[in-house]
Amino acid sequence: MAAKKPIAVVIGVGPGLGASLARRFATGGYSIGLIARNESNLEPLQKELEQQGHTVLSVKGDAGDVSSIKNAFNTIRTQLGNDPEVLLYNPSGFVYKSILDLKPEELQNSLNISVVGALAASQEVLPAMVKNGKGTILFTGATASLRGSSKFAGLAASKFALRALAQSMARELGPQGVHVAHVIIDGQINTPRQVKGQPDKDIDSFLNSDAIAETYWQLHVQPRSTWTQELDLRPYVEKF
Amino acid sequence: MAAKKPIAVVIGVGPGLGASLARRFATGGYSIGLIARNESNLEPLQKELEQQGHTVLSVKGDAGDVSSIKNAFNTIRTQLGNDPEVLLYNPSGFVYKSILDLKPEELQNSLNISVVGALAASQEVLPAMVKNGKGTILFTGATASLRGSSKFAGLAASKFALRALAQSMARELGPQGVHVAHVIIDGQINTPRQVKGQPDKDIDSFLNSDAIAETYWQLHVQPRSTWTQELDLRPYVEKF
Amino acid sequence: MAAKKPIAVVIGVGPGLGASLARRFATGGYSIGLIARNESNLEPLQKELEQQGHTVLSVKGDAGDVSSIKNAFNTIRTQLGNDPEVLLYNPSGFVYKSILDLKPEELQNSLNISVVGALAASQEVLPAMVKNGKGTILFTGATASLRGSSKFAGLAASKFALRALAQSMARELGPQGVHVAHVIIDGQINTPRQVKGQPDKDIDSFLNSDAIAETYWQLHVQPRSTWTQELDLRPYVEKF
Amino acid sequence: MAAKKPIAVVIGVGPGLGASLARRFATGGYSIGLIARNESNLEPLQKELEQQGHTVLSVKGDAGDVSSIKNAFNTIRTQLGNDPEVLLYNPSGFVYKSILDLKPEELQNSLNISVVGALAASQEVLPAMVKNGKGTILFTGATASLRGSSKFAGLAASKFALRALAQSMARELGPQGVHVAHVIIDGQINTPRQVKGQPDKDIDSFLNSDAIAETYWQLHVQPRSTWTQELDLRPYVEKF
Numbered sequence: 022m023a024a025k026k027p028i029a030v031v032i033g034v035g036p037g038l039g040a041s042l043a044r045r046f047a048t049g050g051y052s053i054g055l056i057a058r059n060e061s062n063l064e065p066l067q068k069e070l071e072q073q074g075h076t077v078l079s080v081k082g083d084a085g086d087v088s089s090i091k092n093a094f095n096t097i098r099t100q101l102g103n104d105p106e107v108l109l110y111n112p113s114g115f116v117y118k119s120i121l122d123l124k125p126e127e128l129q130n131s132l133n134i135s136v137v138g139a140l141a142a143s144q145e146v147l148p149a150m151v152k153n154g155k156g157t158i159l160f161t162g163a164t165a166s167l168r169g170s171s172k173f174a175g176l177a178a179s180k181f182a183l184r185a186l187a188q189s190m191a192r193e194l195g196p197q198g199v200h201v202a203h204v205i206i207d208g209q210i211n212t213p214r215q216v217k218g219q220p221d222k223d224i225d226s227f228l229n230s231d232a233i234a235e236t237y238w239q240l241h242v243q244p245r246s247t248w249t250q251e252l253d254l255r256p257y258v259e260k261f
Numbered sequence: 262m263a264a265k266k267p268i269a270v271v272i273g274v275g276p277g278l279g280a281s282l283a284r285r286f287a288t289g290g291y292s293i294g295l296i297a298r299n300e301s302n303l304e305p306l307q308k309e310l311e312q313q314g315h316t317v318l319s320v321k322g323d324a325g326d327v328s329s330i331k332n333a334f335n336t337i338r339t340q341l342g343n344d345p346e347v348l349l350y351n352p353s354g355f356v357y358k359s360i361l362d363l364k365p366e367e368l369q370n371s372l373n374i375s376v377v378g379a380l381a382a383s384q385e386v387l388p389a390m391v392k393n394g395k396g397t398i399l400f401t402g403a404t405a406s407l408r409g410s411s412k413f414a415g416l417a418a419s420k421f422a423l424r425a426l427a428q429s430m431a432r433e434l435g436p437q438g439v440h441v442a443h444v445i446i447d448g449q450i451n452t453p454r455q456v457k458g459q460p461d462k463d464i465d466s467f468l469n470s471d472a473i474a475e476t477y478w479q480l481h482v483q484p485r486s487t488w489t490q491e492l493d494l495r496p497y498v499e500k501f
Numbered sequence: 502m503a504a505k506k507p508i509a510v511v512i513g514v515g516p517g518l519g520a521s522l523a524r525r526f527a528t529g530g531y532s533i534g535l536i537a538r539n540e541s542n543l544e545p546l547q548k549e550l551e552q553q554g555h556t557v558l559s560v561k562g563d564a565g566d567v568s569s570i571k572n573a574f575n576t577i578r579t580q581l582g583n584d585p586e587v588l589l590y591n592p593s594g595f596v597y598k599s600i601l602d603l604k605p606e607e608l609q610n611s612l613n614i615s616v617v618g619a620l621a622a623s624q625e626v627l628p629a630m631v632k633n634g635k636g637t638i639l640f641t642g643a644t645a646s647l648r649g650s651s652k653f654a655g656l657a658a659s660k661f662a663l664r665a666l667a668q669s670m671a672r673e674l675g676p677q678g679v680h681v682a683h684v685i686i687d688g689q690i691n692t693p694r695q696v697k698g699q700p701d702k703d704i705d706s707f708l709n710s711d712a713i714a715e716t717y718w719q720l721h722v723q724p725r726s727t728w729t730q731e732l733d734l735r736p737y738v739e740k741f
Numbered sequence: 742m743a744a745k746k747p748i749a750v751v752i753g754v755g756p757g758l759g760a761s762l763a764r765r766f767a768t769g770g771y772s773i774g775l776i777a778r779n780e781s782n783l784e785p786l787q788k789e790l791e792q793q794g795h796t797v798l799s800v801k802g803d804a805g806d807v808s809s810i811k812n813a814f815n816t817i818r819t820q821l822g823n824d825p826e827v828l829l830y831n832p833s834g835f836v837y838k839s840i841l842d843l844k845p846e847e848l849q850n851s852l853n854i855s856v857v858g859a860l861a862a863s864q865e866v867l868p869a870m871v872k873n874g875k876g877t878i879l880f881t882g883a884t885a886s887l888r889g890s891s892k893f894a895g896l897a898a899s900k901f902a903l904r905a906l907a908q909s910m911a912r913e914l915g916p917q918g919v920h921v922a923h924v925i926i927d928g929q930i931n932t933p934r935q936v937k938g939q940p941d942k943d944i945d946s947f948l949n950s951d952a953i954a955e956t957y958w959q960l961h962v963q964p965r966s967t968w969t970q971e972l973d974l975r976p977y978v979e980k981f
Contacts, residue, residue, distance in 0.1 A: 087365045120430050121388065125327045125381050132372050136418055141365050148361065169428030177425035178376055185417035188409030190360050195977045211966070225966040232967035239959045245977040246931070246945040247952035252972035257915045257965040435737045451726070465726040472727035479719045485737040486691070486705040487712035492732035497675045497725040567845045600910050601868065605807045605861050612852050616898050621845050628841065649908030657905035658856050665897035668889030670840050 033111030037212040041234035052076035054097040084112035084138035094145035104149030116175035135179035154198035207255035273351030277452040281474035287315040294337040296322035324352035324378035334385035344389030356415035375419035394438035447495035513591030517692040521714035527555040534577040536562035564592035564618035574625035584629030596655035615659035634678035687735035753831030757932035761954035767795040774817035776802035804832035804858035814865035824869030836895035855899035874918035927975035
């Protein structure tokens with residue numbers, strides 16, 4: 022397995038954003054490590070990318086479980102033969118419930134997936150990034166990163182917390198050459214399920230996952246003199 | 262034990278803000294429930310208030326442990342004979358560490374104390390508040406509620422998350438008559454330890470815990486037509 | 502005319518908030534200077550307060566005209582015989598128009614009323630406040646202070662600008678003993694016109710102008726160790 | 742003069758960002774209209790771009806003067822033979838003064854340049870953009886867009902106001918196909934004067950104007966399904 026290419030790891034890979042990120046960074050010259058709870062779901066994506074000549078490794082890993090994340094990164098480092106240069110962290114727990122019904126364990130679970138997992142994954146890639154004075158870590162936020170809406174406490178608490186983590190990391194690690202940015206996705210992504218479920222909607226009223234991935238790529242290639250720490254993305258018709 | 266007075270519960274009671282809150286709400290006509298990890302520390306405060314004729318109940322409870330919180334509220338309801346009308350939630354975990362050294366368990370612990378405990382405590386008082394269409398829940402935030410500073414990831418993540426919880430609760434519960442507000446404490450409180458440790462500092466460069474408590478009281482007595490959801494508090498010389 | 506009492510000046514006095522502020526600060530022991538574009542409208546309020554034994558001076562002044570503001574303050578200082586200790590600044594220009602139709606002069610006018618007038622008025626009271634190391638300046642913001650909504654560019658630009666002014670003043674003047682705070686009014690105030698125009702609405706779904714004024718008063722009496730720079734106010738049922 | 746290429750107008754063109762924006766959009770296939778107070782300063786840039794085969798028109802225009810802006814756009818439309826498809830608005834007034842010394846006229850001037858001019862320029866390009874359901878307007882913000890620092894009231898008030906204008910326009914015009922975004926430049930740009938004045942500083946501690954321009958270009962080419970409304974840019978070592 023060729024390991025000369027730098028490695029980008031995508032955590033939280035479904036049919037939408039995660040797959041587009043893998044494609045974009047593969048095209049950009051990266052070997053790709055994919056981490057998802059059900060790695061069998063990753064097979065089609067892996068095959069697609071391998072047929073195009075890219076190196077892809079799919080690993081089972083649960084973002085809400087620190088030791089599972091550590092194991093996944095160990096596998097990636099061993100099998101791809103290097104430390105990742107890019108980390109793209111997407112997972113988030115979603116709960117829509119009245120504050121009276123939200124179980125403390127559900128809140129903990131959402132926090133574990135969104136922010137504790139983000140810390141654990143970052144710690145897997147940071148030592149090499151800091152040593153090399155180079156690296157990119159991009160976190161995926163949501164509307165709920167900026168606003169605690171009614172019945173969205175579980176999501177908002179964990180997304181606010183992730184944003185705090187991103188800021189804190191950016192302030193500490195930026196001067197060490199590691200670019201940490203936070204992307205606020207405000208709207209629905211054009212996953213097959215979303216698009217099929219709302220057949221009358223203008224396709225451009227969904228965020229295009231390839232276009233999101235292009236923005237992540239552009240963040241990654243920014244020179245260190247001119248870094249973005251946060252941006253938002255939404256469809257032109259989205260209310261905000 | 263007289264139980265005719267309404268009940269205010271203060272969680273997270275040290276020699277600073279918690280004690281001042283207890284005094285202010287006792288003076289305002291409330292029976293006071295105090296919850297702290299070490300309830301023996303609460304004895305002097307309890308005695309002080311009881312000597313003034315106030316009703317005070319001190320209960321051991323760990324904000325980072327959901328079942329401990331539940332037990333503490335059960336005790337308060339049983340012994341004070343009623344559901345609390347006011348909840349004042351102060352606890353927060355503090356960690357100052359490089360992102361490379363912050364252990365995932367430390368982050369979890371901080372999140373448990375700041376936000377999961379806040380949810381659990383709120384759920385103990387909310388059913389009665391919603392039923393009565395009346396109640397006040399005030400959360401204590403910090404500088405780190407708005408800013409993820411370098412090496413403050415643990416505190417910032419949990420304080421951002423608490424702020425999200427407060428917003429989400431305010432949006433859901435406000436229309437049901439429950440006032441949920443978030444107070445951002447930006448600076449050092451005039452606890453004996455802080456003041457003694459910096460003897461050359463102007464006493465007004467520390468937040469006065471009684472003045473903070475007065476602001477909490479003023480939030481509590483706002484009529485429902487004119488509620489504050491968030492405010493900040495800092496000394497006049499504090500940089501911000 | 503007795504001039505021993507300290508002076509509070511209210512600029513932008515209509516039947517709602519301005520009148521309530523005048524009443525609250527009069528009750529609190531202040532002589533009141535009122536500045537409005539049409540000072541004849543102030544006669545009933547002045548009479549009401551004078552009958553209660555308060556000292557009130559009504560002065561014609563246009564918040565959008567710097568020299569008019571200067572003249573008004575000259576009159577107040579001369580006739581009430583002292584420098585104001587409190588400034589309460591409410592005026593704002595309102596325009597609801599498509600960005601295509603908003604005239605640059607309308608935007609300028611809104612900026613003049615909201616922010617240039619606020620600067621001019623502040624400069625009339627600040628030299629004495631700084632000299633005395635004491636004073637309170639409170640600015641009235643709106644929903645549009647935090648959000649530029651569609652067709653609200655005129656209001657939002659001027660209210661954002663006022664918020665910037667308030668922050669900048671707070672950071673410079675706080676350490677000199679002058680308390681500068683910004684109050685975000687989010688909702689409709691219970692003016693006779695609003696209430697009559699929506700007879701089916703719960704009265705508590707309007708902000709109560711007396712309750713707002715009480716919050717301004719509480720801000721004013723905060724000790725300098727424990728100052729609020731910004732808070733919001735809204736009815737319990739207000740969407741936000 | 743060839744007018745088949747779409748037109749991008751840059752307002753506020755100095756040796757730094759404005760010039761880089763002109764180069765980037767020229768390279769991207771646009772004819773360039775340049776508007777500056779002193780159009781003779783634009784000659785070198787115009788020559789440079791013309792030698793590379795680009796179409797450039799330099800026009801004298803004062804961002805703080807609405808009729809001057811109107812005239813400049815009339816000239817551009819007439820001479821380049823079309824309506825602009827892109828507007829890049831950079832001008833801002835800078836004043837660093839104590840709030841006691843900031844003249845109301847200086848504040849007005851800063852507001853005129855930053856926000857009234859931005860409205861006037863936008864209104865010159867919007868009718869065609871709305872008609873075509875297509876166009877990009879990018880506003881240049883600063884650190885002071887988010888924070889009113891001590892002695893920066895003039896800059897902060899006008900930059901806050903510009904941000905409000907950008908939000909209001911984005912919310913109204915987005916659904917009509919016009920992309921309005923706001924870029925927060927947080928740090929010093931690598932203009933010759935800045936770099937020469939601080940010879941010991943790492944060149945990457947200055948924002949690179951070409952890299953900023955690349956980000957503006959990437960904002961411009963985002964598909965309407967996936968638009969950014971706001972992002973920040975700063976050097977890796979910048980404190981924030």
